[in-house]
Amino acid sequence: MKSRLGFVPVMAALGFVFLYVPIISLIVYSFNESKLVTVWSRFSTKWYVELLNDEQILNAAWISFKIGAISATAALVFGTIAALVLQRFGRFRGKTLLTGMVSAPLVMPEVITGLSLLLLFVAMESVFGWPAGRGLTTIIIAHTTFCMAFVAVVVQARLADMDSDQEEAAMDLGATPARVFWDITLPTIAPALISGWLLAFTLSLDDLVIASFVSGPGATTLPMLIFSKVRLGVSPDVNALATLMILIVAVGVMLAAWIMHSSKSKTAGSNSGEI
Amino acid sequence: MVIAIPMIWLLVFFLIPFAVVFKLSLSEAAIARPPYLPIMTWDEEGILSFILNIGNYFYLLEDDLYIYAYMQSMKIALVSTLICLLVAYPMALAIARAKAGSRNLLLMLVILPFWTSFLLRVYAWIGILKTNGLLNNALLWLGLIDQPLAIMQTDLAVYIGIVYTYLPFMILPLYTSLVKQDAALLEAAADLGARPATAFFSVTLPLSFPGIAAGSLLVFIPVVGEFVIPALLGGPDTLMIGKVLWSEFFSNRDWPVASAVATVMLVVLVVPIMLLRLAQQADEVQS
Incomplete structure (x- = not known):
């Protein structure tokens, strides 16, 4: 709107700097040779080598990956059903209750969810x-529960966006509800399903608090391991691990954004609900 | 019926657990597995007897620590919500007023950190804020300070960490309500002689109120129970109720007291959670 450098753009730029400086510092110092994380000595990839030889970390990463994949898939199925029920079924008994139970996990402090x-x-x-x-x-049960709420929000936003004309037309032409769902609804909401699954997966991969409460012996997830390491102070191999995770996530998000972009070109600006 | 699965799942794994927490908050801690005494017991004559113990709640009242931790959590949550709002508003406004092409890129930049590990982003701040960390080194090098500032393990570090992690939760609802505003309104205000600042305070700001409300509650509610940030960035005297609950459970192994702490926290948060529903509904109606 304004071309000159005003208060708003400067503040916004500073805001973006604030968002990215910590992430960039993590990445830069993962290539630092020194054990003192924040004192630069020289470029080195030795922490990556160390990381890839660390049995404990690899093991925890594999556990977290399994939990993430299974809970994201379950959360995708349940969350999508919840979104469909809320968005397409009109009024029904218990709708308010379901709406509440779908939105409350998003803000519920994790210590409460974990303990309960x-x-x-x-x-x-x-x-x-x-x-x-x-x-x-x-x-897995715990992660499915809180991830399905996020999936439901993402899918519901997409369902609200898509016009139901096609679904109604198909119904008028005699298609069964199941046929309408598989042939029309599902392909249309597919991008939201992909981003919903990815979101659920990353949330599960990232969760420390809930997993700590409901975990038992032999099930140490990656965040639990990182937390116990980090409590003792900064360590460069955690930086290397962080860099790898950021890289994977960045590639994944860009891929998802690309899929979303190429499949829907019209609804620009309405993707804000699909975090 | 397939469509009932989410409902049943959430009832069993989300709603009923709160009842279990409440029940446990009324029982007595014991050295046993699990570490509490049952509320219901059958005695020798086969008579069912209930022992309800509200002592845990009295305990929370008696010990200043708990009340202090609740107050401290509320204060930290309130202040950091305000700071988030002040930082996020110009960002949301700039994104909403950017050209359509760059808008999606900027939104992506806001969302991307949200996708990267929360734990690792909090960890990144340790490297920046500690005594020989990046910030102190930079300030020393610039000659702005003679001695490193002690920021790590203070409330300041906790505020920085909270504002940093929760910023996207504030920006997104603000953006959604700002981008919906009709640019013609501002032009009309300008035509009628309003200066940009006046137009902002009498048009843009009031119209974005649903976004402000939703964003503030999205930040405030989870921050009240935050554990990771005070645990990693705060000092021993940064008492937040999430940290207290954690140590009651993991260090003291006092499950009933931890449950009482959680019950009180839930009661405190019920009103904000309902307000959030209202704010989100108002936002949906507006669009």
Whole structure:
């Protein structure tokens, strides 16, 4: 709107600097030879080598990856169903309750979610004998629960965006609801499903607090391992790990953005709801 | 029915657990596995007896630590929400008023950090803020300070960490409500002789109120129970209730007291959570 350098653009630019300086510093110092993370000595990739030989980290990364993939997939299915029910089924008994339960996990402090799920698992074990002990299964259940809320929000935003004319036309022409869903709704919301799954996966991969509560012996996730390392102070191999994770995420997000962009070219500016 | 699965799942794994927390907050801690005494017991004659123990709640009231931690959490959440708002508003406004092409790129730049690990982004601040960290080295080199500033392990570090991590949650709702505003309104205001500042305060700002409300609550609610940021960046005297709950559970292994702490936190947060629903509904109606 204004071409001269005003207050708003300068503040905005500073804001972006604030967002990116920490990330850039992580990446730069992952290539630092010195053990003192913030004192630059010379370029080196030795922390990456060390990282790739660290059995403990690789193991934790593999556990986190498995948990992330399974919970993101489950969250995608449940979250999409929840979004469809909320967006396409009109009014029904319990709609307010479902709306509340879908939106509350997004802001619920993680310590509460973690503690409450753990206590549920302990209570269930003493009553039904399942889940026996805590570990991968309980983390997957916990992650599915909070990730499905995020998937539901992303998919719901897409459903609200898409006009239901095509669905109605297909219905008028005699297509069954299942046919309409598979042939029209699903292909249209596919980009949102991809970004929903990716979001769920990264959230699961990143979760420390909830996993710490519901985890058991033998199920140490990557964030739990990082947290125990970081509590003792900064360590350069964590920087290297961070750089790798940032790289993977950046590539993934750009890929997703590219898929979204090439599949829908019209709805510009409406993608703000799809974080 | 397939469509009932999300409902049942969320009832079992989201809503019912709160009841379990409440139940446990009424029981007594014990050295056992799990470490608490049951509320319900059958005695020898087969009579069911309930022992409800509200002592945990009295305990929270008696010990200043808990009340102090709640107050401190509220204060930190409130102040950091305000700072977030002040930092995010110009950013959201700049994005909303950017050309359509660069708008998506700028939005992407806001969202990208949100996708990268939260834990690692908080960790990055340790390297910047610590005594021989990047910030102190830069300030010393510039000659602005003679001695390193002690920022790590203070409340200031916690504020920086919180504002940093929660900034996207504020920018996005602000942007959504700002981008919806009709540019003609500002032109009309200008035609009627309003200076840009006047137009901002009498048109743009009031119209963005739903975005301000939604963004503020999206930041405020989770920050009240924040654990990772005070644990990594704060000092021993940065008491936030999320950290207290964590240490009651993991260090003291007092599950009933941890449950009582969680119950009180939930009660405190119910009103803001309902307000958030209202703000989001108002935003949907407006569009």
